[in-house]
């Protein structure tokens with residue numbers, strides 16, 4: 001069960017340089033009240049690539065994702081044991097402020113959740129609360145670069161002061177990604193980012209994720225095998241709160257070690 | 271009445287039994303469930319009799335009086351209208367064993383006749399009720415049978431009852447508005463509407479007799495509305511921040527256990543009778559404000575706009591907090607998550623995301639609270655006084671529209687004077703203001719609900 005993604009097995013389109021994993025999980029157990037949701041999860045996640053989490057509903061994918069930026073702190077009954085290391089540093093250490101941690105580990109949710117503010121203010125939200133811009137010009141610059149990176153700039157450049165809630169679902173999701181990018185995170189967590197979108201909007205987001213991979217460590221939960229195969233370089237398969245298997249996407253999909261992985265991928269349970 | 275209930279129950283069981291019997295061994299062949307047949311029978315036995323009783327209650331006295339007036343001796347009928355009325359009133363009082371303001375043989379006789387008449391009419395009505403009950407019962411029972419559509423008939427009756435009930439509510443409201451309108455029109459035919467709306471002096475004493483001097487009466491409503499708005503403003507200065515912050519605390523910070531205790535306590539505030547707030551204001555807050563003002567060298571009276579406003583503010587805190595709490599809770603959790611995931615603290619999230627998202631609803635809650643404050647009377651009577659000062663100084667006594675309406679109508683006054691009629695005009699303007707506020711605020715709240723549902 002103690003599987004990890006070793007950098008040596010990365011696919012050929014990423015430089016085969018030996019690099020330390022960006023995120024490491026060591027013996028992570030998570031409880032909601034008395035109910036245990038994750039059991040002894042050990043996993044290494046490399047930087048500058050896309051790692052996808054797959055597995056049947058309720059197996060703990062979201063729970064694990066939310067451990068990485070400590071979003072589980074906002075749930076009273078949730079308790080996390082074990083270590084999660086970001087660049088080798090435990091994010092659950094006493095001296096780590098979750099507020100600062102979340103600035104470097106951004107998150108995109110299943111349903112697009114733009115704030116009821118203008119498009120500009122949505123993207124400027126993070127830079128403002130973290131004081132990233134010292135003057136208005138700098139702020140507009142951050143907003144523009146973030147929107148460009150999210151592939152939304154051309155569509156919204158002339159209506160930045162319109163409400164973000166007025167955009168289409170796919171545009172909203174890219175707006176939310178731009179909002180996350182604006183605080184210059186190192187890791188971006190995405191929990192089923194395309195499940196509320198139509199195929200065309202999904203294709204746009206997948207393209208975007210592929211672009212972003214060059215600069216960020218992206219961790220994505222998805223229910224679509226095809227999507228995991230298309231956009232991710234590494235895949236981790238969860239089942240009933242346990243990490244069953246993790247490795248390069250190609251290997252997981254063509255030659256899984258575990259019977260359960262094989263069954264899930266070929267659609268025999270789900 | 272009790273007898274009618276008993277009859278109803280009996281009829282219900284009888285109808286049910288008959289329906290069952292008519293179906294023989296196969297209850298399912300009945301068109302309607304047996305219970306419906308029972309209900310049908312019960313309705314027919316009781317409803318006509320009940321309607322007769324209600325009509326008699328409403329119009330019986332009227333008929334009786336009419337009858338009696340015709341039997342009055344000619345010399346009394348020749349008297350002026352008021353004296354005839356007085357005679358009749360005395361006769362009625364005597365007939366029911368009371369005392370009259372004068373006695374005479376004519377009166378005695380009239381009283382006896384009246385008593386007789388009322389006894390006879392009672393007998394007639396009771397007889398009619400019994401007949402109707404039996405008749406209705408027999409008629410309906412005759413119609414019951416296997417294929418009788420009892421359910422449809424019962425549904426029709428229920429429908430009718432519902433329509434009548436909602437009709438009563440609507441008609442009453444309409445009636446109130448109409449009477450406000452007509453009486454106000456009468457007032458405005460005596461007093462210029464512009465003088466009323468923009469006049470700066472309020473002293474509604476009119477001359478009762480032509481030889482009285484200096485009692486011309488002036489009906490400038492501005493001081494009253496100024497007083498109303500001053501007190502409402504002070505109340506909102508208290509209630510808006512306190513209510514809002516406690517709502518934010520309750521919905522964002524408080525643990526569920528705390529919330530379960532604190533919220534009901536806040537809502538108890540809304541259940542305190544306003545007269546209690548009133549004497550609290552008069553006996554505690556008022557003197558306190560006067561002392562405080564005097565120590566800093568200001569003159570103040572026990573009755574002041576400030577004490578009324580403060581206490582009224584406390585009274586409407588629960589309105590603001592409870593409504594705002596609902597609106598804040600309706601803000602989707604996804605928005606909060608989004609903000610936390612950006613690295614915002616809880617306070618930043620509340621200020622930058624939750625509060626703006628809830629703002630329209632909060633505005634609605636504040637507007638509702640304002641219209642509540644404008645309509646409040648009791649606290650102001652006790653705490654702010656009744657003198658119509660046009661002032662912006664919260665330490666002086668002022669009066670409000672509602673308080674003046676009370677004083678106008680509770681004094682000894684003939685009903686037609688401009689003084690009493692002015693109460694209707696005040697009521698009308700007040701009604702229009704609060705109605706407008708309510709419409710605006712409900713619309714704001716609804717619009718906000720739609721956005722997130």
Ligand SMILES: Nc1ncnc2c1ncn2[C@@H]1O[C@H](COP(=O)(O)OP(=O)(O)OP(=O)(O)O)[C@@H](O)[C@H]1O
Pocket residue numbers: 032037055056057058059060061062063064075
């Ligand atoms: N807030 C919560 N309170 C209590 N239990 C929870 C909570 N969130 C998740 N759980 C439980 O934890 C387990 C894992 O849930 P999680 O949301 O991580 O699953 P998931 O793999 O993301 O599923 P899905 O694919 O449906 O999103 C489930 O059994 C769920 O019931």
Ligand SMILES: [Mg+2]
Pocket residue numbers: 061062063191221
């Ligand atoms: Mg999930």
